[in-house]
Amino acid sequence: MGVGTVELSVAPARARRSTGMLIGLGVFLLLAATQAYSISISTPDRDMGHLQKIMYVHVPAAWNMMIAYFIVAIASLRYLWKGREKDDLLAAAAAETGALMTGLTLALGMIWGKPTWGIWWTWDARLTSTAVLFFIYVGYLILRAFVDDPDRRAQWSAAVGLLGALNVPIVYMSVRWWRTLHQVQSSPSTLDPNYTLSLRINAIAVMIVVLFFIRHRYQTMQLEAAADAMHERIALGDRGGINA
Amino acid sequence: MSGNVEGRKRATLVVAVVIVLGAFGYLLYGGLDKNVVFFLTPQELLAKGTQVEDVPVRLGGMVAPGSVKWDADKLDLRFVLMDGVKTVEVHSKGAPPQMFRDNMGVVCEGRFRNGIFESTNLMIKHSEEYRAPKPGQTPQEMYKEMFKTLKQDASS
Amino acid sequence: MPDNMPFIIGAFALTWVVLLGYLVHLYRARRDAERRLQQATDDLSGGIK
Numbered sequence: 001m002g003v004g005t006v007e008l009s010v011a012p013a014r015a016r017r018s019t020g021m022l023i024g025l026g027v028f029l030l031l032a033a034t035q036a037y038s039i040s041i042s043t044p045d046r047d048m049g050h051l052q053k054i055m056y057v058h059v060p061a062a063w064n065m066m067i068a069y070f071i072v073a074i075a076s077l078r079y080l081w082k083g084r085e086k087d088d089l090l091a092a093a094a095a096e097t098g099a100l101m102t103g104l105t106l107a108l109g110m111i112w113g114k115p116t117w118g119i120w121w122t123w124d125a126r127l128t129s130t131a132v133l134f135f136i137y138v139g140y141l142i143l144r145a146f147v148d149d150p151d152r153r154a155q156w157s158a159a160v161g162l163l164g165a166l167n168v169p170i171v172y173m174s175v176r177w178w179r180t181l182h183q184v185q186s187s188p189s190t191l192d193p194n195y196t197l198s199l200r201i202n203a204i205a206v207m208i209v210v211l212f213f214i215r216h217r218y219q220t221m222q223l224e225a226a227a228d229a230m231h232e233r234i235a236l237g238d239r240g241g242i243n244a
Numbered sequence: 245m246s247g248n249v250e251g252r253k254r255a256t257l258v259v260a261v262v263i264v265l266g267a268f269g270y271l272l273y274g275g276l277d278k279n280v281v282f283f284l285t286p287q288e289l290l291a292k293g294t295q296v297e298d299v300p301v302r303l304g305g306m307v308a309p310g311s312v313k314w315d316a317d318k319l320d321l322r323f324v325l326m327d328g329v330k331t332v333e334v335h336s337k338g339a340p341p342q343m344f345r346d347n348m349g350v351v352c353e354g355r356f357r358n359g360i361f362e363s364t365n366l367m368i369k370h371s372e373e374y375r376a377p378k379p380g381q382t383p384q385e386m387y388k389e390m391f392k393t394l395k396q397d398a399s400s
Numbered sequence: 401m402p403d404n405m406p407f408i409i410g411a412f413a414l415t416w417v418v419l420l421g422y423l424v425h426l427y428r429a430r431r432d433a434e435r436r437l438q439q440a441t442d443d444l445s446g447g448i449k
Binding site for chain 1: 267281282283340341351366368370
Protein backbone atom coordinates (compact mmCIF):
# COMPACT_ATOMS: atom_id res chain seq x y z
CA MET A 1 0.00 0.00 0.00
CA GLY A 2 2.69 2.45 1.08
CA VAL A 3 4.94 2.10 -1.93
CA GLY A 4 3.98 4.05 -5.01
CA THR A 5 1.03 5.94 -3.50
CA VAL A 6 0.43 9.65 -3.70
CA GLU A 7 3.42 11.52 -5.05
CA LEU A 8 3.19 15.08 -3.79
CA SER A 9 5.90 17.68 -3.74
CA VAL A 10 6.21 20.54 -1.35
CA ALA A 11 6.31 23.62 -3.56
CA PRO A 12 2.79 23.31 -5.03
CA ALA A 13 1.50 22.40 -1.56
CA ARG A 14 2.92 25.67 -0.22
CA ALA A 15 1.25 27.60 -3.01
CA ARG A 16 -2.04 25.89 -2.22
CA ARG A 17 -1.68 26.81 1.43
CA SER A 18 -1.35 30.52 0.54
CA THR A 19 -4.50 30.40 -1.58
CA GLY A 20 -6.14 28.42 1.20
CA MET A 21 -5.38 31.14 3.69
CA LEU A 22 -6.86 33.79 1.40
CA ILE A 23 -10.01 31.72 0.89
CA GLY A 24 -10.22 31.19 4.65
CA LEU A 25 -10.04 34.92 5.27
CA GLY A 26 -12.83 35.50 2.75
CA VAL A 27 -14.99 32.76 4.22
CA PHE A 28 -14.77 34.20 7.71
CA LEU A 29 -15.43 37.74 6.50
CA LEU A 30 -18.59 36.41 4.85
CA LEU A 31 -19.70 34.79 8.12
CA ALA A 32 -19.06 38.03 10.04
CA ALA A 33 -21.11 39.91 7.44
CA THR A 34 -24.11 37.54 7.54
CA GLN A 35 -24.10 37.60 11.35
CA ALA A 36 -23.93 41.38 11.51
CA TYR A 37 -26.69 41.73 8.92
CA SER A 38 -29.01 39.22 10.62
CA ILE A 39 -28.54 40.77 14.03
CA SER A 40 -29.34 44.17 12.58
CA ILE A 41 -32.55 43.12 10.81
CA SER A 42 -33.96 40.75 13.49
CA THR A 43 -36.49 42.34 15.80
CA PRO A 44 -36.84 40.81 19.30
CA ASP A 45 -39.00 37.70 19.50
CA ARG A 46 -42.23 37.98 21.50
CA ASP A 47 -41.26 35.20 23.91
CA MET A 48 -37.49 35.23 23.88
CA GLY A 49 -36.52 38.77 23.04
CA HIS A 50 -33.00 38.94 21.71
CA LEU A 51 -32.27 35.37 22.74
CA GLN A 52 -33.84 34.27 19.47
CA LYS A 53 -30.62 35.39 17.74
CA ILE A 54 -28.78 32.38 19.17
CA MET A 55 -30.72 30.49 16.49
CA TYR A 56 -28.33 31.95 13.90
CA VAL A 57 -25.38 30.07 15.32
CA HIS A 58 -27.00 26.99 16.90
CA VAL A 59 -29.13 25.88 13.94
CA PRO A 60 -26.46 26.41 11.21
CA ALA A 61 -24.00 24.42 13.34
CA ALA A 62 -26.54 21.58 13.64
CA TRP A 63 -27.45 21.55 9.94
CA ASN A 64 -23.84 21.65 8.82
CA MET A 65 -22.74 18.88 11.13
CA MET A 66 -25.26 16.79 9.19
CA ILE A 67 -23.70 17.85 5.88
CA ALA A 68 -20.26 16.88 7.23
CA TYR A 69 -21.53 13.45 8.33
CA PHE A 70 -23.20 12.96 4.96
CA ILE A 71 -19.77 13.40 3.37
CA VAL A 72 -18.34 10.92 5.91
CA ALA A 73 -21.00 8.37 4.92
CA ILE A 74 -20.44 8.77 1.17
CA ALA A 75 -16.65 8.68 1.46
CA SER A 76 -16.71 5.69 3.85
CA LEU A 77 -18.99 3.74 1.52
CA ARG A 78 -16.74 4.57 -1.41
CA TYR A 79 -13.72 3.45 0.56
CA LEU A 80 -15.35 0.11 1.37
CA TRP A 81 -16.33 -0.22 -2.30
CA LYS A 82 -13.08 0.77 -3.96
CA GLY A 83 -10.48 0.68 -1.20
CA ARG A 84 -8.85 3.95 -2.18
CA GLU A 85 -6.84 5.78 0.44
CA LYS A 86 -8.19 9.16 -0.74
CA ASP A 87 -11.74 8.29 0.29
CA ASP A 88 -10.57 7.28 3.74
CA LEU A 89 -8.79 10.60 4.14
CA LEU A 90 -11.83 12.56 2.96
CA ALA A 91 -14.05 10.70 5.46
CA ALA A 92 -11.58 11.45 8.24
CA ALA A 93 -11.41 15.15 7.34
CA ALA A 94 -15.21 15.42 7.27
CA ALA A 95 -15.56 13.48 10.53
CA GLU A 96 -13.23 15.87 12.31
CA THR A 97 -15.21 18.91 11.17
CA GLY A 98 -18.46 17.08 11.92
CA ALA A 99 -17.40 16.35 15.50
CA LEU A 100 -16.36 19.97 15.90
CA MET A 101 -19.77 21.19 14.71
CA THR A 102 -21.61 18.67 16.91
CA GLY A 103 -19.70 19.85 19.95
CA LEU A 104 -20.49 23.42 19.01
CA THR A 105 -24.18 22.58 18.48
CA LEU A 106 -24.39 20.99 21.94
CA ALA A 107 -22.59 23.86 23.65
CA LEU A 108 -24.69 26.51 21.91
CA GLY A 109 -27.84 24.54 22.69
CA MET A 110 -26.91 24.59 26.38
CA ILE A 111 -26.27 28.33 26.28
CA TRP A 112 -29.66 28.79 24.61
CA GLY A 113 -31.45 26.31 26.88
CA LYS A 114 -30.48 27.88 30.18
CA PRO A 115 -32.28 31.22 29.70
CA THR A 116 -35.22 29.82 27.68
CA TRP A 117 -35.99 26.37 29.09
CA GLY A 118 -34.48 27.18 32.47
CA ILE A 119 -31.96 24.33 32.34
CA TRP A 120 -28.58 23.70 30.71
CA TRP A 121 -29.21 20.07 29.89
CA THR A 122 -31.76 17.26 30.12
CA TRP A 123 -31.93 13.72 28.76
CA ASP A 124 -34.69 14.01 26.20
CA ALA A 125 -34.45 12.07 22.95
CA ARG A 126 -33.06 14.94 20.86
CA LEU A 127 -30.34 15.96 23.29
CA THR A 128 -29.40 12.38 24.11
CA SER A 129 -29.18 11.25 20.49
CA THR A 130 -27.04 14.29 19.63
CA ALA A 131 -24.71 13.51 22.54
CA VAL A 132 -24.45 9.91 21.29
CA LEU A 133 -23.59 11.21 17.81
CA PHE A 134 -20.86 13.38 19.32
CA PHE A 135 -19.33 10.51 21.28
CA ILE A 136 -19.34 8.16 18.29
CA TYR A 137 -17.27 10.62 16.28
CA VAL A 138 -14.97 11.48 19.17
CA GLY A 139 -14.42 7.72 19.33
CA TYR A 140 -13.79 7.70 15.58
CA LEU A 141 -11.06 10.31 15.94
CA ILE A 142 -9.47 8.52 18.91
CA LEU A 143 -9.50 5.29 16.90
CA ARG A 144 -7.67 6.98 14.03
CA ALA A 145 -5.10 8.48 16.36
CA PHE A 146 -4.17 5.11 17.83
CA VAL A 147 -4.23 2.69 14.91
CA ASP A 148 -1.01 2.96 12.90
CA ASP A 149 -1.57 0.51 10.08
CA PRO A 150 -3.23 2.62 7.33
CA ASP A 151 -5.32 -0.21 5.88
CA ARG A 152 -6.70 -1.43 9.17
CA ARG A 153 -7.29 2.14 10.30
CA ALA A 154 -9.21 2.90 7.13
CA GLN A 155 -11.42 -0.21 7.41
CA TRP A 156 -12.30 0.33 11.04
CA SER A 157 -12.87 4.02 10.46
CA ALA A 158 -15.19 3.36 7.56
CA ALA A 159 -17.24 1.01 9.73
CA VAL A 160 -17.47 3.43 12.66
CA GLY A 161 -18.06 6.36 10.30
CA LEU A 162 -21.03 4.61 8.73
CA LEU A 163 -22.42 3.54 12.10
CA GLY A 164 -22.23 7.14 13.27
CA ALA A 165 -23.86 8.47 10.12
CA LEU A 166 -26.81 6.09 10.65
CA ASN A 167 -27.48 8.05 13.81
CA VAL A 168 -27.90 11.33 11.91
CA PRO A 169 -31.48 10.71 10.66
CA ILE A 170 -32.37 9.53 14.17
CA VAL A 171 -31.14 12.82 15.59
CA TYR A 172 -33.05 14.76 12.96
CA MET A 173 -36.32 12.86 13.41
CA SER A 174 -36.06 12.44 17.21
CA VAL A 175 -38.27 15.46 17.89
CA ARG A 176 -41.03 13.94 15.76
CA TRP A 177 -40.64 10.28 16.70
CA TRP A 178 -40.53 10.88 20.44
CA ARG A 179 -42.02 13.38 22.83
CA THR A 180 -39.17 15.71 23.70
CA LEU A 181 -38.48 18.96 25.49
CA HIS A 182 -36.74 20.21 22.36
CA GLN A 183 -39.24 21.73 19.95
CA VAL A 184 -39.86 20.31 16.48
CA GLN A 185 -38.20 21.86 13.44
CA SER A 186 -39.37 25.32 12.50
CA SER A 187 -40.48 26.04 8.97
CA PRO A 188 -40.72 29.33 7.07
CA SER A 189 -44.38 29.56 8.10
CA THR A 190 -43.55 29.29 11.80
CA LEU A 191 -40.81 31.91 11.57
CA ASP A 192 -40.91 35.64 11.02
CA PRO A 193 -39.70 36.30 7.42
CA ASN A 194 -36.70 38.22 8.75
CA TYR A 195 -35.75 35.25 10.88
CA THR A 196 -36.06 32.88 7.92
CA LEU A 197 -33.83 35.03 5.74
CA SER A 198 -31.30 35.48 8.54
CA LEU A 199 -31.21 31.79 9.33
CA ARG A 200 -30.72 30.86 5.68
CA ILE A 201 -27.84 33.23 4.97
CA ASN A 202 -26.09 32.19 8.18
CA ALA A 203 -26.56 28.53 7.36
CA ILE A 204 -25.00 29.11 3.94
CA ALA A 205 -22.07 31.05 5.43
CA VAL A 206 -21.41 28.29 7.97
CA MET A 207 -21.72 25.70 5.20
CA ILE A 208 -18.99 27.48 3.25
CA VAL A 209 -16.82 27.55 6.41
CA VAL A 210 -17.41 23.83 6.94
CA LEU A 211 -16.64 22.89 3.33
CA PHE A 212 -13.50 25.02 3.50
CA PHE A 213 -12.43 23.22 6.70
CA ILE A 214 -13.00 19.79 5.17
CA ARG A 215 -11.15 20.62 1.97
CA HIS A 216 -8.20 22.11 3.81
CA ARG A 217 -7.95 19.17 6.24
CA TYR A 218 -8.28 16.71 3.37
CA GLN A 219 -5.36 18.31 1.54
CA THR A 220 -3.25 18.24 4.71
CA MET A 221 -4.06 14.58 5.25
CA GLN A 222 -2.92 13.79 1.72
CA LEU A 223 0.41 15.52 2.42
CA GLU A 224 0.76 13.53 5.65
CA ALA A 225 -0.03 10.29 3.86
CA ALA A 226 2.53 11.12 1.14
CA ALA A 227 5.19 11.83 3.76
CA ASP A 228 4.35 8.55 5.54
CA ALA A 229 4.59 6.65 2.26
CA MET A 230 8.01 8.15 1.57
CA HIS A 231 9.25 7.22 5.02
CA GLU A 232 8.06 3.69 4.42
CA ARG A 233 10.01 3.59 1.17
CA ILE A 234 13.10 4.80 2.98
CA ALA A 235 12.65 2.11 5.61
CA LEU A 236 12.17 -0.58 2.98
CA GLY A 237 15.12 0.73 1.04
CA ASP A 238 17.36 0.53 4.11
CA ARG A 239 16.34 -3.01 4.78
CA GLY A 240 16.75 -3.99 1.15
CA GLY A 241 20.28 -2.58 1.12
CA ILE A 242 19.71 -0.18 -1.81
CA ASN A 243 21.66 2.54 -0.02
CA ALA A 244 24.70 0.38 0.57
CA MET B 245 12.20 1.72 22.61
CA SER B 246 9.66 1.63 19.83
CA GLY B 247 8.04 -1.40 21.45
CA ASN B 248 7.57 0.61 24.62
CA VAL B 249 5.89 3.43 22.69
CA GLU B 250 3.71 0.88 20.90
CA GLY B 251 2.68 -0.68 24.19
CA ARG B 252 1.79 2.66 25.71
CA LYS B 253 -0.18 3.63 22.62
CA ARG B 254 -2.15 0.41 22.72
CA ALA B 255 -2.87 0.78 26.44
CA THR B 256 -4.13 4.34 25.84
CA LEU B 257 -6.28 3.05 23.02
CA VAL B 258 -7.85 0.44 25.25
CA VAL B 259 -8.56 3.02 27.96
CA ALA B 260 -10.01 5.42 25.39
CA VAL B 261 -12.25 2.76 23.87
CA VAL B 262 -13.49 1.72 27.32
CA ILE B 263 -14.29 5.34 28.19
CA VAL B 264 -16.12 5.93 24.93
CA LEU B 265 -18.09 2.67 25.11
CA GLY B 266 -18.87 3.34 28.76
CA ALA B 267 -20.17 6.82 27.97
CA PHE B 268 -22.12 5.42 25.04
CA GLY B 269 -23.73 2.67 27.10
CA TYR B 270 -24.54 5.05 29.93
CA LEU B 271 -26.21 7.44 27.53
CA LEU B 272 -28.25 4.73 25.87
CA TYR B 273 -29.38 2.75 28.87
CA GLY B 274 -29.14 5.30 31.64
CA GLY B 275 -30.56 8.20 29.72
CA LEU B 276 -32.61 7.47 26.65
CA ASP B 277 -34.33 4.27 27.67
CA LYS B 278 -36.55 5.72 30.35
CA ASN B 279 -37.08 9.00 28.60
CA VAL B 280 -38.35 8.11 25.16
CA VAL B 281 -41.52 9.77 26.38
CA PHE B 282 -39.98 12.74 28.08
CA PHE B 283 -43.10 13.71 30.01
CA LEU B 284 -46.68 12.66 30.72
CA THR B 285 -49.66 14.89 30.07
CA PRO B 286 -52.13 15.55 32.91
CA GLN B 287 -54.56 13.09 31.35
CA GLU B 288 -51.93 10.35 31.15
CA LEU B 289 -50.78 11.05 34.69
CA LEU B 290 -54.29 10.84 36.11
CA ALA B 291 -55.03 7.69 34.12
CA LYS B 292 -52.08 5.93 35.75
CA GLY B 293 -53.62 6.45 39.18
CA THR B 294 -51.71 4.91 42.08
CA GLN B 295 -48.93 3.76 39.73
CA VAL B 296 -47.51 7.27 39.73
CA GLU B 297 -48.37 8.23 43.33
CA ASP B 298 -45.19 9.62 44.92
CA VAL B 299 -42.92 8.39 42.12
CA PRO B 300 -40.41 10.65 40.30
CA VAL B 301 -42.06 11.60 37.03
CA ARG B 302 -42.26 14.45 34.52
CA LEU B 303 -45.51 16.22 33.78
CA GLY B 304 -45.99 18.49 30.77
CA GLY B 305 -48.75 20.78 29.62
CA MET B 306 -49.80 24.38 29.39
CA VAL B 307 -50.13 26.87 32.23
CA ALA B 308 -53.87 27.44 32.67
CA PRO B 309 -54.57 31.15 32.20
CA GLY B 310 -55.21 32.98 35.46
CA SER B 311 -54.18 30.04 37.63
CA VAL B 312 -50.72 31.29 38.62
CA LYS B 313 -50.30 32.23 42.29
CA TRP B 314 -46.80 33.45 43.03
CA ASP B 315 -45.75 34.38 46.56
CA ALA B 316 -42.53 36.33 46.10
CA ASP B 317 -41.73 36.42 49.83
CA LYS B 318 -41.96 32.67 50.37
CA LEU B 319 -40.80 31.86 46.82
CA ASP B 320 -43.91 29.70 46.60
CA LEU B 321 -45.52 28.99 43.23
CA ARG B 322 -48.87 27.38 42.54
CA PHE B 323 -50.53 26.96 39.17
CA VAL B 324 -52.71 24.60 37.14
CA LEU B 325 -51.28 22.60 34.26
CA MET B 326 -53.69 21.61 31.49
CA ASP B 327 -53.68 19.56 28.34
CA GLY B 328 -57.16 20.57 27.25
CA VAL B 329 -58.69 17.40 28.68
CA LYS B 330 -57.56 17.23 32.30
CA THR B 331 -55.85 19.57 34.69
CA VAL B 332 -53.38 19.01 37.51
CA GLU B 333 -52.53 21.45 40.26
CA VAL B 334 -48.78 22.05 40.56
CA HIS B 335 -46.88 23.33 43.55
CA SER B 336 -43.28 24.46 43.26
CA LYS B 337 -40.63 26.24 45.31
CA GLY B 338 -38.33 28.89 43.90
CA ALA B 339 -38.58 31.37 41.07
CA PRO B 340 -39.77 29.93 37.73
CA PRO B 341 -37.82 30.44 34.48
CA GLN B 342 -38.27 33.92 33.08
CA MET B 343 -40.48 32.78 30.21
CA PHE B 344 -43.02 31.21 32.58
CA ARG B 345 -46.47 32.71 32.03
CA ASP B 346 -50.08 31.89 31.15
CA ASN B 347 -50.52 29.48 28.23
CA MET B 348 -46.82 28.66 28.11
CA GLY B 349 -45.71 25.07 27.63
CA VAL B 350 -44.14 23.76 30.83
CA VAL B 351 -42.56 20.47 31.88
CA CYS B 352 -42.23 19.82 35.63
CA GLU B 353 -40.07 17.23 37.32
CA GLY B 354 -41.36 15.99 40.64
CA ARG B 355 -43.85 13.69 42.35
CA PHE B 356 -47.63 13.44 42.31
CA ARG B 357 -48.84 13.33 45.92
CA ASN B 358 -52.42 13.53 47.20
CA GLY B 359 -53.71 15.11 44.02
CA ILE B 360 -51.04 17.80 43.85
CA PHE B 361 -47.92 17.65 41.71
CA GLU B 362 -44.96 18.65 43.87
CA SER B 363 -42.46 20.01 41.36
CA THR B 364 -38.75 20.22 42.09
CA ASN B 365 -37.73 21.49 38.68
CA LEU B 366 -39.63 23.61 36.16
CA MET B 367 -38.71 23.70 32.48
CA ILE B 368 -40.20 25.75 29.69
CA LYS B 369 -41.18 23.84 26.57
CA HIS B 370 -40.84 26.51 23.96
CA SER B 371 -42.82 25.86 20.83
CA GLU B 372 -45.44 27.90 19.04
CA GLU B 373 -46.87 24.60 17.83
CA TYR B 374 -47.47 23.37 21.33
CA ARG B 375 -51.24 23.50 21.58
CA ALA B 376 -53.81 22.14 23.96
CA PRO B 377 -56.03 19.57 22.29
CA LYS B 378 -59.69 20.26 21.75
CA PRO B 379 -62.03 18.68 24.34
CA GLY B 380 -62.42 14.95 23.85
CA GLN B 381 -59.11 14.42 22.10
CA THR B 382 -56.61 12.02 23.58
CA PRO B 383 -53.06 13.27 24.01
CA GLN B 384 -51.91 10.93 21.27
CA GLU B 385 -54.36 12.56 18.92
CA MET B 386 -53.19 15.92 20.09
CA TYR B 387 -49.65 15.10 19.11
CA LYS B 388 -50.75 13.65 15.81
CA GLU B 389 -52.79 16.77 15.29
CA MET B 390 -49.81 18.89 16.16
CA PHE B 391 -47.69 17.11 13.57
CA LYS B 392 -50.44 17.35 11.00
CA THR B 393 -50.80 21.08 11.43
CA LEU B 394 -47.04 21.36 11.24
CA LYS B 395 -46.95 19.56 7.94
CA GLN B 396 -49.76 21.74 6.64
CA ASP B 397 -47.83 24.77 7.78
CA ALA B 398 -44.77 23.58 5.97
CA SER B 399 -46.58 22.96 2.69
CA SER B 400 -48.65 26.14 2.64
CA MET C 401 -33.95 41.76 28.41
CA PRO C 402 -30.53 42.88 29.50
CA ASP C 403 -30.25 39.81 31.77
CA ASN C 404 -29.80 37.62 28.73
CA MET C 405 -27.01 39.58 27.10
CA PRO C 406 -24.24 37.35 28.54
CA PHE C 407 -25.90 34.30 26.94
CA ILE C 408 -26.21 35.96 23.54
CA ILE C 409 -22.69 37.35 23.56
CA GLY C 410 -21.42 34.04 24.94
CA ALA C 411 -23.03 32.07 22.11
CA PHE C 412 -21.57 34.23 19.35
CA ALA C 413 -18.19 34.51 21.06
CA LEU C 414 -17.99 30.75 21.56
CA THR C 415 -18.80 30.20 17.88
CA TRP C 416 -15.93 32.45 16.82
CA VAL C 417 -13.48 31.00 19.32
CA VAL C 418 -14.25 27.46 18.16
CA LEU C 419 -14.15 28.23 14.42
CA LEU C 420 -11.06 30.44 14.53
CA GLY C 421 -9.35 28.06 16.94
CA TYR C 422 -9.88 25.20 14.52
CA LEU C 423 -8.64 27.38 11.66
CA VAL C 424 -5.38 28.02 13.51
CA HIS C 425 -5.10 24.30 14.22
CA LEU C 426 -5.64 23.55 10.52
CA TYR C 427 -2.91 25.96 9.41
CA ARG C 428 -0.46 24.54 11.96
CA ALA C 429 -1.22 20.99 10.87
CA ARG C 430 -0.66 22.03 7.26
CA ARG C 431 2.72 23.61 8.03
CA ASP C 432 3.82 20.51 9.94
CA ALA C 433 2.70 18.25 7.10
CA GLU C 434 4.67 20.31 4.60
CA ARG C 435 7.73 20.16 6.81
CA ARG C 436 7.40 16.37 7.14
CA LEU C 437 6.97 15.98 3.40
CA GLN C 438 10.02 18.17 2.73
CA GLN C 439 12.01 16.11 5.22
CA ALA C 440 10.89 12.86 3.62
CA THR C 441 11.69 14.17 0.14
CA ASP C 442 15.17 15.23 1.26
CA ASP C 443 15.80 11.91 3.00
CA LEU C 444 14.68 9.96 -0.02
CA SER C 445 16.78 11.85 -2.57
CA GLY C 446 19.72 12.00 -0.12
CA GLY C 447 19.55 8.24 0.32
CA ILE C 448 19.53 7.54 -3.41
CA LYS C 449 22.43 9.93 -4.11
